[in-house]
Amino acid sequence: MEPQHLTYPRIPLASKTELRQDEAMTDHLDAHEHAAPMAAGPTGPLQGLRILDLTHALAGPYAAMFLADMGADVIKVEPPSGEMTRNQGPWVRGDEERHYSGNYAIRNRNKRSICLDLTLEEDRETLLELVETADGLIENLRSGVLDRLGISWEVCHARNPKLVYAAIRGFGDPRTAPSPYASWPAYDLIAQAMGGVIASTGTDDDHVMKVGPPIGDTIPGLMATVGMLAALMRARETGVGQFLDVAMVDALMSVSEMSQMMYSYMGRPLQPMGNSVDGVSPYDVFATSDGHCVIATPTEPHWRLLCELIGRADLLEDERTAKLRGRLRHRELVESEIGGWIAARTTQEVIDVLGGHIPVGPVFDPRDWVEDPHVAAREMLVRVDHDHHRPTVVLNCPIKFNTDPAGVYLGVPRLDQHGDEIRAELAARRANS
DSSP states (O other), rough: OOOOOOOOOOOEEEEEEEOOHHTTTTTGGGGGGSSSSOOOOOOOOOOOOOOEOOOTHHHHHHHHOOOHHHHOOEEEEOOOTOOOOGOOOOOOTTHHHHHHHHHHHHTTTTEEEEEEOTTHHHHHHHHHHHHHHOSEEESSSOOHHHHHTOOHHHHHHOOOTOOOOEEESSSTTTTTOOTTTTTTOOOHHHHHTTTGGGOOOOOEEEEOOSSSSOHHHHHHHHHHHHHHHHHHHHHHHHOOOOOOEEEEHHHHHTTTTTHHHHHHHHHHOOOOOOOOOOTTEEEEEEEEEESEEEEEEOOOOHHHHHHHHHTTTTTHHHHTSSSSHHHHHHHHHHHHHHHHHHHHHHHHHHHHTTTTTHHHHHOOOOOHTTTTTTHHTTEEEEEEEOOSOOEEEOOSSSOOSSOOOOOOOSSOOOTTTTTHHHHHHHHHHHHHO
């Protein structure tokens, strides 16, 4: 199926700040008018695979979401009360039925929902029947929870030797590498702290902070997706599945690899430097007259071109700024001179001069995505229709395939919306066996 491409006129970057606050707060009500429609059905390269999603919160649903976006039949197994984020909000204004919150909707599209009470023998058997039909299973419950319910990796493996079983936990699972913290609860903040991210983020050693987006969940989720795909490939070759385990802390340590390198080679970890980085200047966020933009000059040719474009050839002659070593010693001078030129211009004016020549970009938030031509060309915003409230917009799958495009094709499931359908599939399977 050919992807549908939308086009619309370029809107100046300055438009956001020209809106009054009350106007800006209502822009989201018509954002769906600028988004791509959902696809007619699954077209991704994972069509034919079935994944059982026994996850909650963020990391696990996020991992299963990418598999669903790429075409897998993902069955969301929920308790009678629903997955924990289903009822947590926020809610669309005017949604009286409240079948699912924004937190649930954003990462549970493209999935089918079945409600099972795993404390009941009948429902446990239904799940194990589903295990027999599945290629993979993802869960992110505390270590031992499913074991105590009689749905452990060992039980699932006995029912379906080809099954790949993925677990995402704060500190991992004892089956692979026992951690003394295995029983500890963990969330994004804990993973960012113990994974080295917070220590290298902030303005200085006394003012560290977490990264804004919950990468302590999303990065482990992505790593579980990668691990699942690798193990599925192996299972296809050997006929035998395996247990894979992603610890949230380990995943965040992995993305802190620059800090580990600096400690290993230089005896000190990566230091918090605000928006700057070690070893490059200028490389920072700068205030414009109506917002912010970022500029990076990782090489001397970038620096020379920047100075020429802004009419500051004198900085190429000044011994304090001509070479990188001098710019690092006189970072405040560099930022003041470059920042002064930027501050006198709008974000759009800066982009008009520097865009396409040196690494530069406006600081965006979702209000800007609605109007950005890159976002439109890449169809990164998708309209999701709901039968009980207005359309909403979700981020599309960022992985692009030219033959089997991934994408959003199925709306958000109500609790147990597909329960009868899935049970009928199991009954037909039993009848044909």
